[in-house]
Amino acid sequence: MPLTAPLRGVVPPVCTPLDATGEVDTASLSRLVEHLIGGGVHGLFALGSTSEVAYLTDTQRRTALDTVVRTAAGRVPVLAGVIDTTTPRVIDHARVAAEAGADAIVATAPFYTRTHPKEIAGHFRRIRSSVDLPLFAYDLPVSVHTKLSASLVHALAEDGTLAGLKDSSGDEGGLRRLIVEFGGRDGRAEGPAPRFSILTGSELTVDAALLAGADGVVPGIGNVDPAAYVRLYEAARAGDWALAAKEQERLVELFALVDAGPDADMGRSSSALGAFKGALKLLGLIDCGDTAFPQIQLDTRSLALVDQRLRAAGLTPVR
């Protein structure tokens, strides 16, 4: 489904179910994609951070992307993460994504290296010119340790390098300034980059981002309850902000499942990913809730907390 207009709405980063040997479980992944599309989402982001892209070998990445594209079958656009340290390596992934039939690609600034803003600009421009797909910049300082500046994003939007931004920087004030520079919540249609999509990755303040004029959201916990984010989005589109806030509050409560894992024994990232996948397993959507190695797995007690959070949100575990 080619992106002929700016992407809007709910675009979950699709979890990558693994089997007990650590390989991609394509049957579970297909079921998850059906669950998301059934929930009304407007796009799918494969091979993002929540997809554990950093843990997948090139072969596994291809398998996961192929499965998402094939299952989506053009019903919604598929964005593919092309996450790697620098331009030459990203371009290798971008070519694979194009071959696999992705509708757009999503790249971060270089990481592991320290990179000047002029070099980051060159990075995105070279990627864009190497593959004929719309390119989204993925601003994720917690992983990349660089913040994309508003002026850089603006320049890359104006010259057509970027089709959009996925902002997971957590800098909501900066995002607000960016939106205002792009014409504000009303004026963006006539702005300098009329087809530029601004998607927030801050899944706990989506009502706020939409009120500010963002186009959509890429919510990790949208894997678990896509329909709720769709309701939130629709309420916002209808101008019913009290309802949007109410849906957001319910999702904030559900989100607390990410803290299920014990601090002392595993990382916060592993706990969050493990809780998402644990919830998907409890809901009968995937067969095995394991996260990729070397992440430590949630224990029984933590999974019981996940179960509890699901029930409190009205989502009924089936196993």
Place this chain on the structure above:
Amino acid sequence: MPLTAPLRGVVPPVCTPLDATGEVDTASLSRLVEHLIGGGVHGLFALGSTSEVAYLTDTQRRTALDTVVRTAAGRVPVLAGVIDTTTPRVIDHARVAAEAGADAIVATAPFYTRTHPKEIAGHFRRIRSSVDLPLFAYDLPVSVHTKLSASLVHALAEDGTLAGLKDSSGDEGGLRRLIVEFGGRDGRAEGPAPRFSILTGSELTVDAALLAGADGVVPGIGNVDPAAYVRLYEAARAGDWALAAKEQERLVELFALVDAGPDADMGRSSSALGAFKGALKLLGLIDCGDTAFPQIQLDTRSLALVDQRLRAAGLTPVR
């Protein structure tokens, strides 16, 4: 004006006008306080970061606080910053604040030292028990290099140590989680800490914070245009979120004056404070726009940018 109920509304951190010798200009400060109260604000925060508290000697702090309290004259409550490195030094300031007639005090976690959460809890409890004034925690990691955790704030609210939180952490997702833990936007009245005020210092996303259920805002640029924040707040109270967002957008545009100073020659903090004070001078509210030493002053070209931003926002410089 004793705080008998949770503080709500617009509570600007009051700039401290200085004369050419670097001393507190009490006449200008009084005029500024009248301007703020005239703009409809609901409280005043003296000796905050925007007040350049870190640059004021103890004598100057006392002069500034006395002036604010005397001018406010009970029309709105006055919160006093008691900013210093650790508990014993903070308590010295807190006693002065009480003597000066402040209605509440505002303290950060210890800084310069590295401090454990249990030590931070002890810090706030000791301050509270030393001075008979409501105590607000000031979460400002950019200065203090510690983030107050939700669980710490929660515990200190429940045991009556804290009357409120001024959250300038920029972590809007964390703030949302905190509000939900405190009962959410509807349920907070019956929550575990019914009289706990949550004020955001994120002045670019106030509509969002109010939508989420925050009680008010402490906006630096509220010195320049207090009435606009009051309009924003009233729109939010009335449930007119589109209007609140529109007021916020205008303030985001105005806020761009903080970038007036040249990157190469002065700090971002000096630029922002210099722009606030430069705007106040241009508007005829204070006599001298200088910031405290060793901050570098805005040059003529930068002040022209400030002038331009004021005019664009419909605020007319008088000099």
Place this chain on the structure above:
Amino acid sequence: MPLTAPLRGVVPPVCTPLDATGEVDTASLSRLVEHLIGGGVHGLFALGSTSEVAYLTDTQRRTALDTVVRTAAGRVPVLAGVIDTTTPRVIDHARVAAEAGADAIVATAPFYTRTHPKEIAGHFRRIRSSVDLPLFAYDLPVSVHTKLSASLVHALAEDGTLAGLKDSSGDEGGLRRLIVEFGGRDGRAEGPAPRFSILTGSELTVDAALLAGADGVVPGIGNVDPAAYVRLYEAARAGDWALAAKEQERLVELFALVDAGPDADMGRSSSALGAFKGALKLLGLIDCGDTAFPQIQLDTRSLALVDQRLRAAGLTPVR
């Protein structure tokens, strides 16, 4: 003892013994100063981080400094920390230090605020011109969150603002580059700032710093075993680097007492300060090993570890 030549040798940051009520125990402090001078140290640094300066009220700071100056009685120079957030507040402390008879003052860059290098340069120049005492820059990014650049230190040395540097940045490569810029280990006598003292605060690599050409060391654990640092220094002066390294290794082993406190219950800084003071009490030098509030105290088990480390280093507890 006026500083007529560059300061060299071992200059411990003097711990500030407190009594059970948290007040400065001047008798214990005098005993500690005698212990240090008896150990052969070349100077004393009062009101440094290890002195818990950030926890002392202005009154307590004055008491501690008076006691150190009076006890030293001109036998070795006394450097006084003048630690506060910005220039005006630092100058207040500097005037007190001069009045108290300090031989030099030690100031950090501004903290709590964010400050541009040009502003930091102005800060040190204004301090120097306000008080007629040699000024040392204290580079402590872990507390101040700013690193003094080599070019800044160089400029301030050349124009006579700084008499020396206390480098606690932990950036040994940067320190090496600075020493080379100042003429290297041989050439510094004829260098652009011939009387500039470079003191390292990296107490675990003092042999290395002296080999590189540093003038001396400010070792926290020098409170506990000053004679050992003097032996290390003398071995280095004599060119016996194997002996210097051997002394350093013994001190590295002794230093492990800073980890005595349990991670889960107190800060690393509190643990280190508590271990230093606990050791001083065990050695009979001070009456009470308490650190200042809100630091959590070492428990019995932790103090037993300190005792063990002392004995392993051949230092015999007397209580």
Place this chain on the structure above:
Amino acid sequence: MPLTAPLRGVVPPVCTPLDATGEVDTASLSRLVEHLIGGGVHGLFALGSTSEVAYLTDTQRRTALDTVVRTAAGRVPVLAGVIDTTTPRVIDHARVAAEAGADAIVATAPFYTRTHPKEIAGHFRRIRSSVDLPLFAYDLPVSVHTKLSASLVHALAEDGTLAGLKDSSGDEGGLRRLIVEFGGRDGRAEGPAPRFSILTGSELTVDAALLAGADGVVPGIGNVDPAAYVRLYEAARAGDWALAAKEQERLVELFALVDAGPDADMGRSSSALGAFKGALKLLGLIDCGDTAFPQIQLDTRSLALVDQRLRAAGLTPVR
């Protein structure tokens, strides 16, 4: 050349010369390897950060490694970097390294993701068990944003997971504590991990590291002047610390070429790599000094500074 004993001495991270199209210039790389071996180095580290590993595609990595292994031809051991985000991806590289004939592999902790120490331990153990080659841990927080703790390194040394550590953390005090825990400068032969190599990546303080008991150094600027690091190492082995320090000082002066690039237009990392490669070209060792995309290239003025630094160090450019 299998590693039958702990690796000691000078082990430069081999630069990867590129041609004008960005492909690996194998002829230049072979010449560079001959230059290094001719300079007396004790090992070669291919595909490290200085080799621009983060910028090389998998194909280019293989070409570079093959060239180094083939040219070294067993005269010195070849360590191969296997740098990628997480365990499964690292293992893919490790298998290629084994196939290519590397004598050991060098891996960092996971990056891009946030990882718990227990997960990092699992990471190294899984890598070690997947490929039958000695494994070095590469501690590089500036890239990886995780510091390997002493206790983790110790545990992984004791159980045979790690054959050594390349410490580029810049934490010289921590390194000293680690060396002491491993038995100190004299006692390491009988220590718990008798064959554990400790190599420093801090190329400006190698004399200090060797004095402390480190086994060797991995110096980026050793590409330019390998013989000088070998002289430094031999002086240290002979106990002539004054000579070692003198050699180090000369290398510190030469190292200043890394600052050749203008701050405003390129990153510090690009400047350093560009200066190394620019120097190699000026010395006639490689054909083209370009760094990999998207790094910005040194301009003519910057290269003139590099030329100047080389001449000052007595190294004569041939073009």
